[in-house]
Amino acid sequence: MNEQKIEFYKGPAGGWGALNSVKNALLRQDIPIKGAKTLLSANQPDGFDCPGCAWPDRNHHSTFEFCENGAKAVAAEATARRAGPELFAKYTVTELLQQSDFWLEDQGRLTHPMVYDAESDKYLPIHWDSAFALIARHLNGLPDPNQAIFYTSGRASNEAAFLYQLFVREYGTNNFPDCSNMCHEPSGSGMRPQIGVGKGTVTLQDFEAADAIFIFGQNPGTNHPRMLAELRDASRRGARIVSFNPLRERGLERFQDPQSKMEMATLGSTPISSHYFQLRVGGDLAVVKGMAKHLLERQEAGESVLDAEFIAQHTVGFDAVADDIRAEPWDVIVEESGLTQEQIRAAADVYIGARSAIFCWGMGITQHMHSVATIQMMGNLLLMRGNVGRPGAGFCPVRGHSNVQGDRTMGIWEKPPAALLDRLGQVFGFEPPRAHGYDTVEAIQAMLDGKGKVFFALGGNFAAATPDTHATWRALRQCDLTVHVTTKLNRSHVVHGRQALILPCLGRTEIDMQFGGPQGVTVEDSMSMVHISSGINPPASEHLLSEPAIVARLADATLAGRSRTPWLWLIEDYARIRDKIEAVFDDFKDFNTRVAQPGGFRLRNTASERVWATPTGKATFFAHPVPRDTPTHRARRRMQGKQRDAIVFTLFTTRSHDQYNTTVYGMDDRYRGVFGQRRVVFIHPEDIRALGMKDGDWVDLMTVWDDGPEPSAGPPGHAVPGVGGTVRRADKFKLVAYDIPRGNLAAYYPETNPLVPLSATAIAAGTPTSKAIPVLLVPHRGELADGAVASEAATTAA
Numbered sequence: 001m002n003e004q005k006i007e008f009y010k011g012p013a014g015g016w017g018a019l020n021s022v023k024n025a026l027l028r029q030d031i032p033i034k035g036a037k038t039l040l041s042a043n044q045p046d047g048f049d050c051p052g053c054a055w056p057d058r059n060h061h062s063t064f065e066f067c068e069n070g071a072k073a074v075a076a077e078a079t080a081r082r083a084g085p086e087l088f089a090k091y092t093v094t095e096l097l098q099q100s101d102f103w104l105e106d107q108g109r110l111t112h113p114m115v116y117d118a119e120s121d122k123y124l125p126i127h128w129d130s131a132f133a134l135i136a137r138h139l140n141g142l143p144d145p146n147q148a149i150f151y152t153s154g155r156a157s158n159e160a161a162f163l164y165q166l167f168v169r170e171y172g173t174n175n176f177p178d179c180s181n182m183c184h185e186p187s188g189s190g191m192r193p194q195i196g197v198g199k200g201t202v203t204l205q206d207f208e209a210a211d212a213i214f215i216f217g218q219n220p221g222t223n224h225p226r227m228l229a230e231l232r233d234a235s236r237r238g239a240r241i242v243s244f245n246p247l248r249e250r251g252l253e254r255f256q257d258p259q260s261k262m263e264m265a266t267l268g269s270t271p272i273s274s275h276y277f278q279l280r281v282g283g284d285l286a287v288v289k290g291m292a293k294h295l296l297e298r299q300e301a302g303e304s305v306l307d308a309e310f311i312a313q314h315t316v317g318f319d320a321v322a323d324d325i326r327a328e329p330w331d332v333i334v335e336e337s338g339l340t341q342e343q344i345r346a347a348a349d350v351y352i353g354a355r356s357a358i359f360c361w362g363m364g365i366t367q368h369m370h371s372v373a374t375i376q377m378m379g380n381l382l383l384m385r386g387n388v389g390r391p392g393a394g395f396c397p398v399r400g401h402s403n404v405q406g407d408r409t410m411g412i413w414e415k416p417p418a419a420l421l422d423r424l425g426q427v428f429g430f431e432p433p434r435a436h437g438y439d440t441v442e443a444i445q446a447m448l449d450g451k452g453k454v455f456f457a458l459g460g461n462f463a464a465a466t467p468d469t470h471a472t473w474r475a476l477r478q479c480d481l482t483v484h485v486t487t488k489l490n491r492s493h494v495v496h497g498r499q500a501l502i503l504p505c506l507g508r509t510e511i512d513m514q515f516g517g518p519q520g521v522t523v524e525d526s527m528s529m530v531h532i533s534s535g536i537n538p539p540a541s542e543h544l545l546s547e548p549a550i551v552a553r554l555a556d557a558t559l560a561g562r563s564r565t566p567w568l569w570l571i572e573d574y575a576r577i578r579d580k581i582e583a584v585f586d587d588f589k590d591f592n593t594r595v596a597q598p599g600g601f602r603l604r605n606t607a608s609e610r611v612w613a614t615p616t617g618k619a620t621f622f623a624h625p626v627p628r629d630t631p632t633h634r635a636r637r638r639m640q641g642k643q644r645d646a647i648v649f650t651l652f653t654t655r656s657h658d659q660y661n662t663t664v665y666g667m668d669d670r671y672r673g674v675f676g677q678r679r680v681v682f683i684h685p686e687d688i689r690a691l692g693m694k695d696g697d698w699v700d701l702m703t704v705w706d707d708g709p710e711p712s713a714g715p716p717g718h719a720v721p722g723v724g725g726t727v728r729r730a731d732k733f734k735l736v737a738y739d740i741p742r743g744n745l746a747a748y749y750p751e752t753n754p755l756v757p758l759s760a761t762a763i764a765a766g767t768p769t770s771k772a773i774p775v776l777l778v779p780h781r782g783e784l785a786d787g788a789v790a791s792e793a794a795t796t797a798a
Helices: 015-028 032-039 068-077 085-090 093-097 101-106 128-141 158-171 185-195 204-209 227-236 261-266 284-300 308-314 318-327 330-337 341-352 371-384 404-409 418-428 440-448 469-477 547-558 574-584 591-595 631-639 685-690
Strands: 114-117 122-125 148-152 212-216 240-244 254-256 275-277 357-361 394-397 454-458 481-486 499-504 512-514 517-519 521-524 529-533 649-654 680-683 698-703 729-737 744-748 773-779
Touching: 085 122, 114 128, 128 454, 128 481, 128 499, 128 547, 148 158, 148 440, 158 404, 158 418, 158 454, 158 521, 158 547, 158 574, 185 371, 185 394, 204 227, 212 341, 227 240, 227 254, 240 341, 275 341, 284 318, 284 330, 284 341, 284 371, 308 371, 318 371, 330 341, 357 371, 371 394, 404 521, 418 574, 440 469, 529 591, 574 591, 631 773, 680 685, 685 729
Parallel strands: 148 454, 212 240, 212 357, 240 275, 357 394, 454 481, 481 499, 649 744, 680 729
Antiparallel strands: 114 122, 114 499, 512 517, 521 529, 649 773, 680 744, 698 729, 698 773
16 A cells, blocks of 8 residues: 655646556556557547546547546456456455555456355355346246336446346336436436536537636546546636535646657646635535626626627516526625626626526536526526527536436436436337336335345446435345346445346457447437447457446346347347437437447437427526525534534535545545545635644544434533434544635545435435535544444445
8 A cells, every 4th residue: 555645736737647646556456458449449431439537539530549547447448357266266245345545446346146045244256147036036926027126327328228227118118327427417407497508518619719708616636537637628718617525626726748759748737727615614605606696786787798689589487587596695696606796797797798608517506405506596697698509508417427418318218208218118119117116216115115126237336326325235135036147246235135237348458349240339428429439449348248248148147038039139230229329219219320420429319409498398497596405504403502602513524545446446536635545625724723622633434413312421522422312424534624615624535425314415316415414523533433334444445
């Protein structure tokens, strides 16, 4: 393990630090030569799509179309390490449970299907046919198909996702919790009623034409590094980039492009943000409403800052929203945003001065109680100046996993539209279930209540990614069967049901050989571009199956004698699957022909054409008050009179730079200056002093929630949990003095996921509110809390 230290990072994002990190990632996985060759095929027309984020590809003829964290994802998948039957023979599941998440995935690629043996507490090899038969027996033995839950990761291809949703609906349920439920669900929930589509309206070409780019709750330097090249180019041509983020993120400050010979040779860099506002956690709605209020005030002072023609021709509801904005007091906006009135007006003036503007956002917006309202308020601001449906302007939700948007397009949705179900029934000759299924949080609750008996996951790491870790683990352990399709070992495989299977699949980088020859799969990026992905490496094991093959063979075993779908015929040639996709979705007309073109094709986006697929046929303004009853507000009221000088903080969870979603590649967070460790909490220096503590002290975090215990007396500035209620805590975190607004904290997930209550969800979207958790800091008591996550003590044992 690297030396544990906190050391301020002085360099820019990208540059030599990124190249050195890529080199180390390849060396660590024992694949320096093979890995370098593999990287050169990432995001190429004849290569594979990066298994990391969903940011679009700029130049399909460029040799280098990968970033630092994409390289880590590719290296982790193409690793020479193997986690075969020998590993499982060496360790019991109880012993594996004690290992850190980093250790589990670092064992390498899984090679054989494995079944849990309760007597020995070990996973044992199993033949594929026997595995499918076991799952089929469990599924067909359920009295109600709705007792089965089918999770989906955003890495599944369009072909796999389409077959998966078809199989599950032929089986008889719409229980499709997926990773969208935990990240950008509010984006679709907010945008669909407002502009008629749940996807972003911009393309990469719009970034070339934008006069201003506003970035809310996003850290592209770590989560979408290739986006920095677009921001760099925009900055260099004079576009204003306005960032709203509680933390000072290096990727939003300066970027050294590894593909720029001049910047690399001179150690130069490009400033990214022209304006950087460190608002309070959750203060985005107040900021955006304040910007809209400034626009109205200037308009009413006689200036022409609104696009009156666009508003009149293309929208409804403006007058009511304008009245609501006028009525919102500035003192409330300032208090809840954490910014001054002058700062908010300055941001609004940048917007007014831009002929075209793009609004980008990430999970710093979506994982809040009022996320849907915030997104619709951003939409209001865009609509006020006609910034949608023209060059250089529009909505840009920046999604995470490489095909999370495509999975939803293919029908992975617990609330499917009737038109989709009608078409599936027509094409495949069955009556799809109509009742809505469970989303992620509802699925966890269903398993806890005994209503979910079988849990099947097409990828992902459900046990680590989800909120309320202790509740989620109890839920999974109550299942009769848990099944995980995966490439590598992770936490979800050692938190299992009474019976359990691990089904190893091909990775994105590997050759998928079927009866009809090597196959390519398709993915849809964050800007609705659909393109082909073809692996180039031999499979990690001869025993691996592709995701489409796993789904088709399971469907064939489960639905034998009652399905008209030719499952095994479809996977002989994936072009046949794409023909079926075309038959169901009109936007995929001539699918096989169009996807064969370099770069693929873009799906139609009606809002970008100013065609509004809403009930009124127009874009809609929505009024939303600035929230004054957030979980933190309620927690602070609850603490009044309970504990002298107790400080309720708002914690938001975040990734380190050596991490993608729940996959931890290493123990460093280079840009934030954290090395060799992960159990840290970022806090303002004055807040440390207010607690009577010092930088580097160890603390435990405890959630203040409605179902928690009443706090009892403790030292000044602290609270101790009382008797009764649900105690949610995460123990032994090091205080790190950091540039963050007072009253706010940041720490890494999944270590802090135990703090997120299952009932803490976004209004109208159901997304866990992991970016706004009211917590108390308690001096570390020297031992882990009773019932704490099993791997906490081993998290830094890399």
